[in-house]
Amino acid sequence: MNIEMPRKKLDLPSAIAEGDIRVLLMVLIHMTGDERWLEPPYKPRRDVRLIPDPEAGLPREVQDEIRAAVVKLFANGEPKPVISDPGDELMLKMMRATLGENVTPEYAPLMREEMGFIPRDISWTRPPADDKLAQQHVLIVGAGVCAIALGVALGRLGIPYTIVEKNAELGGTWYVNRYPGCGVDTPNHSYSFSFGARNPWTRYFAQRQELLDYLKKVALEYDIRKRLRLNTELTSARWDESKRRWISTLKTADSEETFESTTLVSAIGQLNDPSPAHFKGDENFKGQTLHSALWSDDIELDGKHVAVIGTGATAMQLVPSIADRVASLTVYQRTAQWARPVAGYSDPISDGAQWLLAHLPFYVKWYRFNMFWRYGDGLLPFLRKDPNWPHPERAVNKGNDRHREELTDFILSELKDRPDLIEKCVPTYPPYGKRILLDNNWFKTLTKPNVELVTDSIDHFTSDGIVASDGKSRPADIIVISTGFKVTEMAARLNITGRDGKDLRQAWANDNPTAYLGLTVPDFPNFFVMLGPNSGPAHGGSVIFQSECQSRYISACLVEMIERDIAAIDVRRDAHDQYIEKVDAEHEQLIWSHPGMTTYYRNSQGRVFSAMPWRFVDYWAMTHDPDFNQYRQTKA
Structure with a gap:
């Protein structure tokens, strides 16, 4: 060079x-x-x-x-x-x-x-003949970060694959989400693939379009597009024991077809299906209502009265981005959020x-x-419960309490001229008990004269606004519902049937998806779930790192199966159950199982099903080299 x-x-x-x-x-x-x-x-x-x-x-x-x-x-x-x-x-x-x-x-x-x-990358011990490779095929559902990582790994090995994507373009969350201010909350140089496609990021935390362009660039460099079928939806998939293949139904706007593959991979992740929120009288509202994940580029915001329901990661990006454009902005908050200040969050990267x-x-x-x-x-030790800590109601250990003090001081400094907002904005639960958020001038925005933070619950919609439990009617031309996603469904919404007619939705009933290493499920041979249960990064990190760990694991499984003439593998029930016991035991020691707190990491029974309890180095080691002793194996 x-x-x-x-x-x-x-x-x-x-x-x-x-x-x-x-x-x-x-x-x-x-x-x-x-x-x-x-x-x-x-x-x-x-x-x-x-x-x-x-x-x-x-x-x-x-x-x-x-x-x-x-x-x-x-x-x-x-x-x-x-x-x-x-x-x-x-x-x-x-x-x-x-x-x-x-x-x-x-x-x-x-x-x-x-x-x-x-x-x-995994490599062949002895490269198989072309005709043997041609008999293999991997069907990947979803064309976001995970599918790109796996596509690159399979492409290097010469294993045939097809990616189907229901949307009109690849990119996953970065294609779907396009609300103002949408961007990454992990630095670009960490939220990027370890392989190839260096990217001239314009800032340290990129906005949505730049992230989407990056994924397109990687897909182009690694010939992903020639194996990508857009506007194509998987409507069902069933395991055929006699063929030892997955029989899937793929649907486009004007056709439906049967597709056979030796392996099926869900690469739709966890945050893919918007969770609808319904309110009394919402049918009476005459303005525009939409979920933040279904944002349309033709929405007219200038001079409008806008209501945003929810104060999670999306709202924290959206609200500061539109506050100066609208006549009024009313934010409806159920729970206050901790947010970390990051110096340089919006800074450009200099020429040098x-x-x-x-x-x-x-x-x-x-x-x-x-x-x-x-x-x-680095943050994970501060999220571990100290049984001798005398103030579990406010923090889980001494270090976590120090973070609470630092973050509280930050909020107080941001709101020093608005004491009426302080009680509304300082959370009562331990820091990092919910998803970690980065301050994007959120607190400063709340002090603007045209912005109101409402912590009273929503009572009902009217034809021209929202009435909260305080009895006050607040006007709205546009209502943005920012209440998250159907996190518990994951791959269960894909209508997948495994061995002996077992249905994935039933296997994951009661909002309780489970998978060995977050990847494989008993009685679902040759089926892998990327960013599945308990593999979501919650103490930091990047889903791209997780996707690369998992793509190596999947490709290593396929290499061993092909080299050893194994037609099918599915994780043993006892191996799966023992792993889940370890996950649950670990989570009992961590902040996300702290009582008196709601988070989308936990299901309706209180079990933490989404977040990963391990260090990233531990998960990397767990997924680096598959242990086939944990699997039932069916010879070809």
Whole structure:
């Protein structure tokens, strides 16, 4: 790769001047092999902020020395790196140095893989003949992040697959959701695939269109589209024991067909089907009512009276984005939400930083590592219940209580001129007991003169607005229902029938979906659920990381089946049940099972069915290499 500068007048020192010191240090290690850069006075100070200080807490003269060393190294082009793969021992030293933390050893092999120093992909022990591969076929339902990750993995192996998508374009949630302010709440460089398709993100937290464009770009690069069938819906699928195949019915606007596949994969995730909310008198409302996930680009907001029902992640993005456009904005809140302030949330990525991410060897890898770590497992210890903690009503442990104080201070500072809002906006449950939200000027928006936060319950709709339990009628031309999704259904809504006529909807009855590793279900051979039960990242992280862990697991299962002439596998009931017992036991120790709190992570019986209780490094290890002893196997 040649060192080329941006089109704007920006020389190499100027670009390096905009770099993150902790990342530049890792570049020096790779390029020179000189480990003195890991020691004082160069060692960065610990910085736990979500977007850390690029100066890494080092004195100016030390920063200058580091930057000068990088400039000198690349002044005459790009030298060959001394270290391409650090190996586990050096990798651990490098991670500890860049973070200023005592990273534990199990993260070294994970991050070597995540950063591309060693391959993540499964490979053939002995590549099968083309005619044998041609007899295999994987049907993937849904064309979002999970389907793209699995499609890339299968494509590399040469295993035939078809993706069916009911919508008119790929992208999953980033195609469907298009409300104003829609964007990611994980940094782009963490919310991105570990493989290929580097992307010139314009900001640290991308908006919806940029995310959709990124997924399209990856799909194009890896030939996903030629295996993609849009406007095609799976209406049913049943396992045929005699054929050892899935017999699926696919429907388009003008046709219906039967499709056979050796494997069936649900890649629709958890948050795909809007949960309708009905209110007394809603049939009388003469204005426009819609769920936020069904937003239309032709909605006229300017000068209108708008009501938003719900204060979750969607509302926290939507409300600040439209407040200045509308005549009035009334927000109906059932439960107050904790929100983390993030300095730099809306900041653009500078030209110099863009260039470093795109061109400086190893820079994007270590920059991405820093973001992965900060949104990774670091929060989980603060979500574990301390049985000796004397104030369980407000926090689950001492660290969680410190976070409560910090977040409360933030809310108080944002609302210092509106004491009437403080009681409405400070939650009474422990921080992170619900989905983690990032402040997008939410609290500041609530103080605007045309914005009202209503915490009284909704009594009924009228022809021109909403009447709350306080008896007051508030006008509305447009009502946006932002009350979430039918999370418990997941793949059960796909009408799937397994071995001996077993129905997935019945297997997951009582709002209680379960799956071994969040992936496989007893009596449903060759069926995998991506982002299934108890695999949703809740303490941080990225669904893209989860999708890559799961796509490796699925592709590894298929490779072993093909190489060993196994026609079908389904997880043993005892293996499944033992795993679920471990999940439930772990969740009993974590915040999401805290009493007196509602969250979509829990079902109607109070069981946590959605969130993953494990560290990301643990789930990566669990799903890295399938244990076929946990499966019933049917020989070909």
